[in-house]
Amino acid sequence: MAFFRALLLLPLLVSACAQVAQEGRSADALSPDPAEVGLVPPGVNWPEVLPPEQNPCLQVASDAAPDCGLYWAGPGSERAKVVAGHAMRYFDPARPTVVYVHGWQRGSMQAGRRENFLFEAGEGQSVWTQQAWVDAGWNVGVFYWDAFADEDEVKDAEGKIWSALAPRGMRWRDASGAYRSGGGWPSAGELFFHTLVHALSAGPGTTLRVVGHSLGNQMALRLAEQLGTLATLHPEAAAFLPARVALLDPFWSKGGKDYLSGAWPGERCRAVAAGLRARGALIEMYRSTAILDLQIGDFNEEMQRYVALVRPAYWYLPAWDLVNKHTHVVHQYFWSYAFGGYGACITRPPFRHACRASSALVPSAPLPDDALLSIQDAKVDWIQREGRQSVSPSDDVFEVRER
Numbered sequence: 001m002a003f004f005r006a007l008l009l010l011p012l013l014v015s016a017c018a019q020v021a022q023e024g025r026s027a028d029a030l031s032p033d034p035a036e037v038g039l040v041p042p043g044v045n046w047p048e049v050l051p052p053e054q055n056p057c058l059q060v061a062s063d064a065a066p067d068c069g070l071y072w073a074g075p076g077s078e079r080a081k082v083v084a085g086h087a088m089r090y091f092d093p094a095r096p097t098v099v100y101v102h103g104w105q106r107g108s109m110q111a112g113r114r115e116n117f118l119f120e121a122g123e124g125q126s127v128w129t130q131q132a133w134v135d136a137g138w139n140v141g142v143f144y145w146d147a148f149a150d151e152d153e154v155k156d157a158e159g160k161i162w163s164a165l166a167p168r169g170m171r172w173r174d175a176s177g178a179y180r181s182g183g184g185w186p187s188a189g190e191l192f193f194h195t196l197v198h199a200l201s202a203g204p205g206t207t208l209r210v211v212g213h214s215l216g217n218q219m220a221l222r223l224a225e226q227l228g229t230l231a232t233l234h235p236e237a238a239a240f241l242p243a244r245v246a247l248l249d250p251f252w253s254k255g256g257k258d259y260l261s262g263a264w265p266g267e268r269c270r271a272v273a274a275g276l277r278a279r280g281a282l283i284e285m286y287r288s289t290a291i292l293d294l295q296i297g298d299f300n301e302e303m304q305r306y307v308a309l310v311r312p313a314y315w316y317l318p319a320w321d322l323v324n325k326h327t328h329v330v331h332q333y334f335w336s337y338a339f340g341g342y343g344a345c346i347t348r349p350p351f352r353h354a355c356r357a358s359s360a361l362v363p364s365a366p367l368p369d370d371a372l373l374s375i376q377d378a379k380v381d382w383i384q385r386e387g388r389q390s391v392s393p394s395d396d397v398f399e400v401r402e403r
Helices: 002-023 131-135 154-162 188-200 216-233 235-240 265-278 301-306 322-339 369-375
Strands: 069-073 079-081 097-101 118-122 125-128 139-144 208-213 244-248 282-286 308-311 343-348 351-358 380-386 397-402
Touching (some): 069 188, 097 188, 154 188, 154 216, 188 216, 188 235, 208 216, 216 235, 244 322, 265 282, 265 301, 351 397
Parallel strands (some): 282 308
Antiparallel strands (some): 069 139
């Protein structure tokens, strides 16, 4: 039965991992002008960091190299790519920083799709979900690795996160949909690391939060792992460490991988999560679908030891619409910042139907780090009970339930 269920759900996974990206690549022409007022990242001299000229993600997009890189978002649709030797727009080193990274992107290059923060919420609502963050003084970034993540098989994209020697190497897709050879670059996870360190050399800001969706959760954790290693080798790099990581409906495939010395991806991610928690970093995880129940998905239950686990319920979508339930978690996370957090309620078994209002804290994007720290290791889950029928996070209430 599980096998046939997987056959039914796998096409939904394929569609879901591309669905957030339906919003277009239109802003990619916004590369910064070298003469523009702003900070030019000086780079770093640490030998562990790839020189900018060897990093394709720090170059102006061209047909000869993969279209990847870090973009800082401004108000509305405005954003600009971080390019070596150029001044950065929409970045202030005196502000907190949040960086989002996407997941699997099958078919996105030829279709000309690229994720952004525009949420077409229905009922006439169209929201730029990063706007509240920008208004509150955050630097908001997106790292695109879609040229590498555009694979027909999710496990081929997953391998590129961890190793340039994974089964498909570092091949990438161009705008025609054709595969191109790797070019001798390191893994996608390493390119993310090198690109972000270069950008933050202009000043790491007051705090760093990294948000990864679906397969992108592994990108976020791989980045954090490398930043931890860098801080061990160079204590002054401790300012680059993420204070917080958010995993949005994460995905890990099953089975040991040769490029991970036989470990499962979820197992490796747990080890990274344990290291982050030991350093004092906070980790929140939002499960919005049963995507991990697919035959190829690793439920990775032991990861719950290291995360604050939130279970949103998007009943405003049809029960069968796993595609949007998987992708809406991104928009809901960023949009929730505009509303200051979620409400809480508590039940007493066996009377689960009655959930009494509570002043308990609920993990959410706007919850301050010190408040999240106070509940990070609580042996509870936060399960949505109210606001499930409305698209806006403004009326969301979560039950605090012991595991």
